[in-house]
Amino acid sequence: MDVTPGAAQASPEPRFARPRRRGRTALLITGAAVLGVVAGTCAGYQVQAGRAPEPLPPLSQPVLPQATGPAPEPLSAGQDRKVRAEGDLRKLLLKKPAGAKEADWLSGSDGWMELGVYAGTFTEPADKFSSLVSDEFRRAAVVGWEVGNSYSVEIRLVQFRHEDSLAAVDSVANLQDWAERDSGVESWNIPGTGEGMGYVHPRPDNRPGYEPLYTAEAHAWRGDIAMEIWIYGDRRIARKTVMDLAQRQMERL
Numbered sequence: 001m002d003v004t005p006g007a008a009q010a011s012p013e014p015r016f017a018r019p020r021r022r023g024r025t026a027l028l029i030t031g032a033a034v035l036g037v038v039a040g041t042c043a044g045y046q047v048q049a050g051r052a053p054e055p056l057p058p059l060s061q062p063v064l065p066q067a068t069g070p071a072p073e074p075l076s077a078g079q080d081r082k083v084r085a086e087g088d089l090r091k092l093l094l095k096k097p098a099g100a101k102e103a104d105w106l107s108g109s110d111g112w113m114e115l116g117v118y119a120g121t122f123t124e125p126a127d128k129f130s131s132l133v134s135d136e137f138r139r140a141a142v143v144g145w146e147v148g149n150s151y152s153v154e155i156r157l158v159q160f161r162h163e164d165s166l167a168a169v170d171s172v173a174n175l176q177d178w179a180e181r182d183s184g185v186e187s188w189n190i191p192g193t194g195e196g197m198g199y200v201h202p203r204p205d206n207r208p209g210y211e212p213l214y215t216a217e218a219h220a221w222r223g224d225i226a227m228e229i230w231i232y233g234d235r236r237i238a239r240k241t242v243m244d245l246a247q248r249q250m251e252r253l
Helices: 024-050 081-086 115-119 125-134 167-179 239-251
Strands: 137-147 151-160 186-189 197-205 213-222 225-233
Touching (some): 115 125, 197 239, 213 239, 225 239
Antiparallel strands (some): 213 225
16 A cells, blocks of 8 residues: 555554354353352352351561650740741841941832732733742842942842742742853852852943843742842952852851
């Protein structure tokens, strides 16, 4: 059979052998065999019913050792991460270093970022807003400062409710994915954070009408809180600068 190249070939229909019609003798033999099995089964039940019930074997349960001594002291508020995360989120942020100037773009925020403001920091604010609602965005705290004319720093702590999904993990993974799309980016693992990463972009952002802008960033999570660090400057950001900030900020969580 000729088949046109590229044309889909239908699978052949399965063929089954037609069963033979059984004779009267075969039916009688089969019926007798079935009756014999039924009779044997009934006799077996009658024998079992006439016997006295046998006692069940004793249950064997190992005796577990009981804890002795005084109970351990409860964790203090400073040691219990959950207590810290439920308090004032702004208190977990790093403090502005001495000699640095408070970032003017944060004036009037009182250290908080509303949902709409946070969504507005992304290239598609409307889509991000809807995504944050679905991800059970709870609140976000922010701090920022400027170090002379060298660079500026912004640190965000974004907290999610974590009732239906691990949104803090997803948020960090998404931002890390975007950072790693820069083929020249340099990256390092943030010690003690599992999959937390710090990034330095060695090439500046050269947008028309603006001075060249160098960037560095760090993203990690702990519990239901995602940490974001953004650093901008007119010269390449040092690895030590972003990694030191990331480690010290994560230690507060």
